[in-house]
Amino acid sequence: MASSDKLRVNIVVPCYNRETTVKNAVTSILEQDYDRFNVIVADDRSTDGTLSVLEAVSDERLAITSNEGPKGASGARNWGVAQGSAPFVAFQDSDDVWLPGKLSKQMARLEADENLVACYCAMAIFADGKQTGRIPYGLTSRFEGDISENVLRDSFISAQTVIIRRDVYEKVGGMDSDYRSLNDWELMIRVSQEGPIAFVDEVLVEQHMSSNSLTHLKSSRLRSQQMIVEKHEALLEPYPEIFAFHHNRISGALWEAGDVVEARKHAREAVRLAPFNVRYHVKNLILRFRRSNAQRLKT
Numbered sequence: 001m002a003s004s005d006k007l008r009v010n011i012v013v014p015c016y017n018r019e020t021t022v023k024n025a026v027t028s029i030l031e032q033d034y035d036r037f038n039v040i041v042a043d044d045r046s047t048d049g050t051l052s053v054l055e056a057v058s059d060e061r062l063a064i065t066s067n068e069g070p071k072g073a074s075g076a077r078n079w080g081v082a083q084g085s086a087p088f089v090a091f092q093d094s095d096d097v098w099l100p101g102k103l104s105k106q107m108a109r110l111e112a113d114e115n116l117v118a119c120y121c122a123m124a125i126f127a128d129g130k131q132t133g134r135i136p137y138g139l140t141s142r143f144e145g146d147i148s149e150n151v152l153r154d155s156f157i158s159a160q161t162v163i164i165r166r167d168v169y170e171k172v173g174g175m176d177s178d179y180r181s182l183n184d185w186e187l188m189i190r191v192s193q194e195g196p197i198a199f200v201d202e203v204l205v206e207q208h209m210s211s212n213s214l215t216h217l218k219s220s221r222l223r224s225q226q227m228i229v230e231k232h233e234a235l236l237e238p239y240p241e242i243f244a245f246h247h248n249r250i251s252g253a254l255w256e257a258g259d260v261v262e263a264r265k266h267a268r269e270a271v272r273l274a275p276f277n278v279r280y281h282v283k284n285l286i287l288r289f290r291r292s293n294a295q296r297l298k299t
Contacts, residue, residue: 008036008107009163010084014076015094016044019053021208022094029092030059034103037090042067042080050094074175074183077159081166081174089166091159095208098160102204106163109198117195118188120162121204134203144199148192152235153242155185157197161205168194182224189232222253244274251283260290 011029015022022041029039038061041054045066054064067079081089088110092098106119125133136143136156143156151157162184172190175183191197229236229246236243251266267284274280 006036007038007084007086008111009034009038009088009090009103010081010086010166011037011039011090011092012042012077012080012084013039013092013094014042014044014073014080015046015050016076017046017048017050018094019046019049022050023053023057025092025094025096026054026057026062028098029103030057030061031100032098032103033101034107036107037061037086037103038063038084039092040065040080040083042076042083044071044073044076045069072177072180074179075177078174078177081169085166087166088163089169090163093160093207096160097206097208099204099206101202103163105200105202105204106198109200110163110165113198115196116165116198117168118162118164118191119198119200120157121200122202123158123161123205123207124203125207125209127209136199143201145196146192147197148189148235149239149242151185151188151192152232152239153245155182155188157184157188158205158207159184159187160207162188164191179224179227180220182221182228186224186228186231189228189235193235218253219257222250222257225250225253240273244270244272244277244280247273248280248283251287255287255290260287263287263290 013022013026026039026041041062041064043051043064043066051064054062063083065080065083067076071079077091088107102121106121109119110116123135124131125135135158142150168191172187172194175187179186225246229250236246247266247270251263251270254263254266264287267280267287270280271284
């Protein structure tokens with residue numbers, strides 16, 4: 001373990017049954033050219049060979065911990081953060097890869113400006129070995145500084161791309177373990193309220209989607225979207241167009257899931273908040289004449 005007076009970043013890697021991917025994830029951190037960090041693996045009580053794979057990695061900067069009972073990804077991250085004391089915290093997912101220079105480029109921004117509360121980078125998304133996307137996308141100028149409004153609209157900061165000041169992470173209460181997905185988005189909504197955020201406009205993380213990735217579970221994403229809108233209603237109220245956007249998106253997901261009754265409620269709310277949006281009116285009208293799955297079964 002690196003000496004405490006040298007540490008600047010605690011990097012937390014939550015994992016559960018990742019024996020085939022966790023070594024690459026951890027190695028991509030240990031090979032970074034910034035040396036003032038350590039890695040805290042927060043194992044969520046894996047039942048496969050994950051711990052054996054990690055124990056075979058010989059590096060004093062690596063600490064392997066097992067939390068007190070399964071906590072899920074958010075709880076494991078909070079557990080890992082609590083095991084360290086460095087002034088900055090970062091996260092890596094156990095099936096993703098950091099590219100060279102990630103830490104040094106982000107820490108250069110954070111150490112040069114004490115007003116920054118966090119710094120993140122771009123990420124390439126891979127599925128079945130092929131790149132399928134990049135986040136954030138579009139005009140990157142709107143992704144730096146006071147991004148609180150933009151973060152309210154959509155998720156473009158993934159946990160493995162961000163470094164956060166520890167005092168800010170603790171002030172906002174860390175990750176909310178009630179969320180099975182979109183937990184990083186919900187966290188960054190709160191973090192972005194605390195001050196400016198820097199952006200390194202380079203792909204420095206590769207996300208590799210796996211079959212058991214929670215982001216693939218539509219039902220958990222839908223529920224998390226609903227929870228975010230409910231939890232942050234006060235922040236969304238000054239931005240009716242953004243609020244309407246979320247209601248429209250939730251309405252579409254509910255419609256796809258066959259819950260037309262609830263979909264109608266969110267469609268009506270989208271129209272109320274954005275009365276001049278023609279698309280919202282069209283969806284609301286269509287849903288008025290759609291039957292739910294329960295109604296179809298009765299006929």
